[in-house]
Amino acid sequence: MSPTEVEARVARGWAVTGPILEDLRRRALREMTEDQALEAVLDLLDLATLAPAKAGGSGLVEQQRYFALARR
DSSP states (O other): OOHHHHHHHHHHHHHHHHHHHHHHHHHHHHTOOHHHHHHHHHHHHHHTTSOOOOOOOOSHHHHHHHHHHHHO
8 A cells, every 4th residue: 555545544533533522522521520620721831830941952062062072
């Protein structure tokens, strides 16, 4: 099966699966109690206070540090 055929097959699968998942999501939201909804909102708000992950960088600074140590 070529990559294009695989992509078409996946797209067809999501065309069927997507609406089913959307219905499940909507049903779950409708059936939430007020306490569950409040907990979900608070969980989302907690995400805003998380510190973003530091970028790993390219390693250039650390490499330069090793070169400086090697020169000594």
